[in-house]
Amino acid sequence: MSAQRGRPLSDTPRLRRPWRVVSADLLVVSGAGLLIVFLTWSAWARYALPSDQISLVLATTAAACAAMGAVLAAVVHRMSTNRGAAWISAALTMYGVVVVPAITIGTTVDRGAPVVMAIRFVAPVIMITLLFIAVWSPPRRHAIRPLTISLAGLSVVVAAAVLALVAPGATELVTSNAGSWIGLACSLCLAGFALALVSVARGSAPLARVGIGMAVIGLGYAYKVSKHAPVNEVGLTYASVRLLGVLVMLVGLVQLARVTLQIAHEAHLEHQEELRLAKVGLARVEERDHELRNGIAGLAGMTHLLVDSNIDDSGSLCVTVSAELARLESMLANSAENTRSVYLTGSVISDLTALRKRAGMNIHCEVEDDLWTEGSRNALAQVLTNVLANCARHAPGSPVRVWAFRWRGRIRICVSDSGPGVPPGQEDLAFARGTRGEHSQGQGLGLHICRELLAADGATIELCSAVPTGATVVVELPLIARPRAHADVAAVASAG
Amino acid sequence: MGFTVLIVDDHELFSTSLRMALRAHGLDAHQVTPSGFDVILRQAEELPNGLIVLDLDLGKAPDGGWLHGPDVVTGLRERGWKVLIVSGSQDQPGIAAAIAAGAIGSVLKTSSFGALLETVIAAAEGRSLMTEAQHQSWLALDRTYRAKERELARRLSRLSRREQEVLELLAEGHRAAAIAEHFVVSMTTVRTQIRSILTKLEVSSQLEAVALLRQAPDREP
Numbered sequence: 001m002s003a004q005r006g007r008p009l010s011d012t013p014r015l016r017r018p019w020r021v022v023s024a025d026l027l028v029v030s031g032a033g034l035l036i037v038f039l040t041w042s043a044w045a046r047y048a049l050p051s052d053q054i055s056l057v058l059a060t061t062a063a064a065c066a067a068m069g070a071v072l073a074a075v076v077h078r079m080s081t082n083r084g085a086a087w088i089s090a091a092l093t094m095y096g097v098v099v100v101p102a103i104t105i106g107t108t109v110d111r112g113a114p115v116v117m118a119i120r121f122v123a124p125v126i127m128i129t130l131l132f133i134a135v136w137s138p139p140r141r142h143a144i145r146p147l148t149i150s151l152a153g154l155s156v157v158v159a160a161a162v163l164a165l166v167a168p169g170a171t172e173l174v175t176s177n178a179g180s181w182i183g184l185a186c187s188l189c190l191a192g193f194a195l196a197l198v199s200v201a202r203g204s205a206p207l208a209r210v211g212i213g214m215a216v217i218g219l220g221y222a223y224k225v226s227k228h229a230p231v232n233e234v235g236l237t238y239a240s241v242r243l244l245g246v247l248v249m250l251v252g253l254v255q256l257a258r259v260t261l262q263i264a265h266e267a268h269l270e271h272q273e274e275l276r277l278a279k280v281g282l283a284r285v286e287e288r289d290h291e292l293r294n295g296i297a298g299l300a301g302m303t304h305l306l307v308d309s310n311i312d313d314s315g316s317l318c319v320t321v322s323a324e325l326a327r328l329e330s331m332l333a334n335s336a337e338n339t340r341s342v343y344l345t346g347s348v349i350s351d352l353t354a355l356r357k358r359a360g361m362n363i364h365c366e367v368e369d370d371l372w373t374e375g376s377r378n379a380l381a382q383v384l385t386n387v388l389a390n391c392a393r394h395a396p397g398s399p400v401r402v403w404a405f406r407w408r409g410r411i412r413i414c415v416s417d418s419g420p421g422v423p424p425g426q427e428d429l430a431f432a433r434g435t436r437g438e439h440s441q442g443q444g445l446g447l448h449i450c451r452e453l454l455a456a457d458g459a460t461i462e463l464c465s466a467v468p469t470g471a472t473v474v475v476e477l478p479l480i481a482r483p484r485a486h487a488d489v490a491a492v493a494s495a496g
Numbered sequence: 497m498g499f500t501v502l503i504v505d506d507h508e509l510f511s512t513s514l515r516m517a518l519r520a521h522g523l524d525a526h527q528v529t530p531s532g533f534d535v536i537l538r539q540a541e542e543l544p545n546g547l548i549v550l551d552l553d554l555g556k557a558p559d560g561g562w563l564h565g566p567d568v569v570t571g572l573r574e575r576g577w578k579v580l581i582v583s584g585s586q587d588q589p590g591i592a593a594a595i596a597a598g599a600i601g602s603v604l605k606t607s608s609f610g611a612l613l614e615t616v617i618a619a620a621e622g623r624s625l626m627t628e629a630q631h632q633s634w635l636a637l638d639r640t641y642r643a644k645e646r647e648l649a650r651r652l653s654r655l656s657r658r659e660q661e662v663l664e665l666l667a668e669g670h671r672a673a674a675i676a677e678h679f680v681v682s683m684t685t686v687r688t689q690i691r692s693i694l695t696k697l698e699v700s701s702q703l704e705a706v707a708l709l710r711q712a713p714d715r716e717p
Contacts, residue, residue, distance in 0.1 A: 269687065273672060276702040280669035283710060290553070294507040294584045297605035297612075301513025304609040305520075324509040 018205040022196065025212055025248070032244055033216065040237040051236045058239040059104040065246045066096030069210075072253040074146040076260045085256070087134035088210060090149035091127045092249070095217075097150075098123040098157055100242075117175040118164035119157055124184050124221075126153045131191035131214060135198050181225040188218030206259065209252025216245030288331060295328045326389060330382040330453065340457070342483050345371040345380070345404055345411055352384050353402055361392060365402040371411045373477040375457025380477070383450040383461065387415050387473045395419020395470065411477040418470035422463055499620045500546030503527040504536050504565075505582070506555035510605065514549065517613055523620055530554040533568045537575065545576040547620045550599070552583040552590045566590055569597035580619045582612070589645075592638035601625030648712050654696040662689050667706045 039045055073089035076082055102120045130153065164171040174180055192215030199207035220241030227235070302321050346367040353365040391400045395417040404413045450461050459477040501523050505511040511527040518525035524546070528539040540548065550572070554563035569579050581594045581602035591602045603615045619625055626634075655663065658679075665675050676686040690702065699705050 269672075272702045276666060276706050277669055277671070279703045279706055280667065284669075290584050293606055294510060297584065297609070298507055298509030298513060300609045301510055301517065304613070305513050305516050321509070 018200045018203050018208060021205040022200050022208045022212070025209060029212060029216060029244070029248055033219075033241060036240045036244060037237060040240055045236065049236070055236055055239040056104065058236075058243045059100055062239075062243045062246045063096045063100040065243075065250050066092045066100065069246070069250045069253045070096060070146070070150075072250075072257045076253070076256050077146060079264050080260045082256075082260070083140070084134040084137045084207065086144055086146045086149065087130050087137070088207075088253075089146035090153060091130035091134065093146070093150040094123055094127040094130065094153050094157075098154070099127060114164040114168040114171045114175070115161050118160045118171045121175055121180070121184070122160035123153075123157050124188065126156055128184070128187045128191050131188075131195060135191065135194045178225070182222065185218055185222035185225055188221060189215050190218075192216070192218050204256075206252045206255035209255070210249045213245045213247070213249030213252065216248060217242055218245075220245060291331055292328060295324055295331075298324055322389070326382075326385060330386065340375055341377060342372060342374045342480065343377045345373055345413065345477060348377060348380050349384065349402060349404055349413065352381065352388065356388055356392075356400075361388070362397070362399040363388075363402065364399065367402075367404045368406060370482055371404055371406070372480050372482050373411055373457075373459075374480050375459065375477065376453075379453040379457060380459075380475075383453055383475065384413075384415070386450055387475075390473075391415065391417040391419070391471075398470070406479060407476070409479060411479045413475040413477070414472055415475075416470055416472035421465045421469055421471040498523045500544050501525045501549060501616065501620055502540060502543060502546065502577075503549045504530050504554070504568075505549070505551040506530055506553075506563075507551070507584075513609075514613070514616070517609075518616065518620075521613070521617060523617070530563055533563065533571065536568055537571055540572055540575050540577055546578070547616070548572050548577045548579045549616055550579050550581055550594070552581055552587055552594065564590065566593040566597055566599075569594050569599050573598040578619065580616060580625070588637065589641040592634050592641055595631070595634040596638035645712070648708060651697050651708070652712055655693060659689055659693050659696070662686065663693050663705060663709055666690070666693075666702060667709045 045051075070089045070092035073085045073092060077085035077089060098119065102116065102123055105116060130149065192211050192213070194211070195214060196208045196211030199205070199211055220238050223241070224235055224238040299321060302324075346369070349365060349367055353363050356363050388400065391398075396419075398418045400415065400417050402413070402415050404411060406412075454461055454475065454477075457477070459475065461476075462474045464472045464474060501518050503511040503514050503518075503525065505514075505527070506529065508527075508529065515525040515527045526539070526543060528536060530536055530551070550565045550569070552565040554565055565581065565583075572579050579594070579599040581591055581599050582605055583591060583602060584605045586604070594602065600619060601615075603612055605612065615625065652660075662675055662679075665678065666672075670678070672686050672690065673683060676683045679686070694700065694702070694705055697705050697708055699708060
């Protein structure tokens, strides 16, 4: 995307500074947290609301949102190289599928059952471990699937439950200790804040939101375990704060998924464009192949004729064959790398005329000094070769005059012969493909190709009838100032 | 003088060599530079009826359009000429259309010149170049290609004028950013237009859209 002057790119995501986003988030989230605490502690909420039922509804919503977040994180992981997302997805699965139900179940079954207590303790431990791994994001040689991690975590939970059944005493030892629950809550906070900090450092505001959400959940949990005993009911404040944390996390993951999708979409469009350009290039090559095949068929035909000894016109056949070869060559030159450069027009002209003179053409050339131009030297050489070949064919033996000079701020190269010329009014027709003189033997040797070759450099070619006879081809090229490097060399040369 | 053969090909080296070779075999061979269908038909009217050796792709007309060999076959048949198709490449739809329009057969330029010469002479002598079964299969192919072309034209006609322009630019190999620049619109607008083009053409990628446009009739091959 080279030139997008003046217009903003509306479709590229604007990068805001993550720490600013995150501090605003922190403000909003702590405000919402305080509001929740204030509301749920008010006398109205304590006595007028059916706290248990509302807590259940909030728990269900939190579990569902955590599951949604897990799916989004898994999608992000699959669509990008974000390694942390796989671990976050597994942690959220653990949270939505095991942790929230295990905490909520305390209100309906036997409160102190060792199996429930073991699950309630082990599931958050696994979740926190997964979060720390997400913060660390270890590079792995093999792709790891969120589902595999989740299943591994679940099997650890099942193992813990079995252990609690077998040895309830040992489980009791851990779960009856208030310190282990506080430690759990603090670890969750720590994991959340670590994720937020690392994400800010890596410049990812959405992932920082996930971290903040986790930390909020951790704070809520810390409040719960310090206020109520862990076996007690959920509590409206905890349920609300937990939902707040899960929602903040979900917002972050939705954003992350959106950005990931946007990037994937951009990449998709770019690939589409590259594929299309390749296709267009291929089609051009096919067109050229078609032309080359036609040329080869013609050359094969000519060879067939030349082998036949009863053709007496072999001289003119040779001219036609060489003209066709020049055409095929120029076609290939057109497609090959035609590098632009700054060059002296005069050097190209004198090289070519010298070549023609040696081949026996009566050619005279006058070139002004310092006719610098910019473009493809090869293209000009091809064009002049074609023009001179035309002179040789249409006006054999006639003197050819080439002169190059400044003309209205451009370079003008005129090539004239004194052959039959072109009928007036048909000058432009000569540039149609395959046009040739009525009595000419030869190929209408692509004056249109010359025009196309020159057009790329901002140059033109015209065919004029000369007075009294003959044809003049006028090539005009852009004139540029003498390049500095050459000016210095010239100055040194003249000084020395 | 022998049987009349008129060679219609925009590649003059080819037509010149074929004309000279046919003359060497005693045929009354002529060549014409196809700068338009009227030129071909006029030339055909001036000569005694015989065999036309017609190139499939006759290049650009002076008015800028493309001359497709098959389009002139019917006119030549009406004037009593037999038509033999030569082509530089295996352009199946073009050959099928020409045979459906009444051409007696086709021959590839890429086969050896001797073989090509033999086929032309065989056609001039009135020998049949293909069996009835081959003829029928060409006709069936032509029907399939025509159905495809109609379907293509139907889809292309759904495009708005601007969408057609965008598609043309895409097919010429311009980047979406360059097209946005060209029409002085945002990249988003061009992307929306491209998406709409893909939907209307019932394709899933820009590559297919461009390929589709290139297959459409009345375009350069």
